[in-house]
Amino acid sequence: MKFSELKISEEIKKATERMGFTEMTPIQEQAIPVAETGVDLIGQAQTGTGKTTAFGIPMIEAADPHNSDIQGVVITPTRELAIQNAQELSALGFYKKVRTVAIYGGQDIQRQIRDLKRRPSIISATPGRLLDHIKRRTIRLDQIKMIVLDEADEMLNMGFIEDIHEILESTPQNRQTLLFSATMPRPIQLLAEKFMHEPQKVQVKAKTLTVSLIEQNYVKLRENEKFDALTRFLDIQTPERAIVFGRTKRRVDELMRALQKRGYEAEGIHGDLTQSKRDLVLRRFKQNEVKLLIATDVAARGLDISNVTHVYNFDLPQDPESYVHRIGRTGRAGKTGMALTFITPSEFPHLRSIERLTKQPMKQINAPSYEEALVGQQKLAIDHLKEALESGNYHAYASKAQDLLDDFDAVDLVAAALKLITKEPDTTPVRLTREQPLMVKRSSGRQQRGGKGRSSYHSRERDRRQGNNNYRGRSKQKSQRY
Ligand SMILES: Nc1ncnc2c1ncn2[C@@H]1O[C@H](COP(=O)(O)OP(=O)(O)OP(=O)(O)O)[C@@H](O)[C@H]1O
Ligand SMILES: [Mg+2]
Secondary structure, three states: EHHHHHHHHHOHHHHHOOOOOEEHHHHHHHHHHHHHHOOOOEEEEOOOOHHHHHHHHHHHHOOOOOOOOOOEEEOOOOOOOHHHHHHHHHHHHOOOOOEEEOOOOOOOOHHHHHHEEEEEEOEEEEEHHHEEEEEEHOOOOOOEEEEEEHHHHOOOOOHHHHHHHHHHHHOOOOEEEEEOOOOOOHHHHHHHHHOOOOOEEOOOOOOOOOOOOOEEEEOOOOOHHHHHHHHHHHHOOOOOOOOEEOOOOOHHHHHHHHHHHHHEEEEEOOOOHHHHHHHHHHHHOOOOOEEEEEOHHHOOOOOOOOOOOOEEEOOOOOHHHHHHHHOOOOOOOOEEEEEEEEOHHHHHHEEEEEHHHHHOOOOOOOOHHHHHHHHHHHHHHHHHHHHHHHHHOOHHHHHHHHHHHHOOOOHHHHHHHHHHHOOOOHHHHOOOOOOOOOOOOOOOOOOOOOOOOHHEEEEHHHHHHOOOOOHHHHHHHHHHHH
């Protein structure tokens, strides 16, 4: 079904056209008409399938640009996602002249207050900064018609739950509440239903939770083999654009420096960097100035960066849901992608938990040898050489080439030139601080580094079976993981 067939205002149809959309995605086709009836809604569909527009259209449709109140709020777990959602909502509201402002931590609050004085209809926010504005009375939510929790399970999962409750308390009882995510663990759903009014579930039925366009592989290796394996895979797979996920901020910093030491262009992103640094890194990655983004889970959810061809899980994610979101940074909007996950022997059971959630078996592959990596890089050099040949833009070198050919054997010459342009696999020694394998001690309910205890994956699975609401004691996780 096309957007043009929807019963929505012409301005929004025109906006989707301007955004290059014609056919609706399944979640858009199924969720928009339901949301238009005014009911509460829980929407679940695979990563990269257009959930933003699925809640964006009803939100813009409900907003009246001539009304000076804030009428809609979208809450997201990260600042980058708040910015991205604001951009998409602004695009959808372009012709209807519905204005959206992004409100997030790390940005000058006075600037935000100035933006707010211009009376936007919609706020796209992270919870902490939104609460700050509510307390300063620079934002009032008492007239909102609709609130969306994007990445709803994450918002209700770690650390955010108290903030969400406080935000909801400042909104009208009769507001419409929409929840969206690619994953919706049952305990979270039960928790959500407590503050929703008879929500309708819109789930796009798919055989697997992950997108079939993403090839999913894993490598079994020891902790101290991971880094060489990563660089060799990078040499062989030569990703156009890749995200490498690490478990902690320290890990991300160390990985970035180690990769740079071996001659890779890499930038890191995590929650301890200043917001301007985070913005800069993401901009450079989006503009293809740097091919490798090394990230904590701060980049795992929702970010829509075109042409991310590879996702590497250098460390296993904290829970199976995070895996789904991390690898979902590739294979978006119909494109293909590849995900590769490193697993140490003691973490092996977690692999099965991931596969049980995704309903998609992963394929085991082996870490490449030095020789294989060299072949990969040679192939890349030859490709570059052929491209240069096809471009025809080398005639200024012809007489020098002839001089060389007079003195040397042609094969020797090309071989020497190839060696020069090949980035041979670098074996510069690097040191990474050892990360403990993924384990969680159950009794305290929060993440512990190392130590004995059951894995979070298994306790989560048991929760799932028992329908436990065991998600509140995890507030420390946000600061560790992001
Ligand atoms: N109807 C459509 N036709 C073509 N492209 C679309 C359509 N709807 C959305 N897109 C594009 O698809 C991409 C993914 O959309 P979006 O970020 O909303 O996915 P998502 O379902 O929210 O994913 P995630 O679970 O990772 O947050 C975006 O680049 C968006 O512009
Ligand atoms: Mg999204």
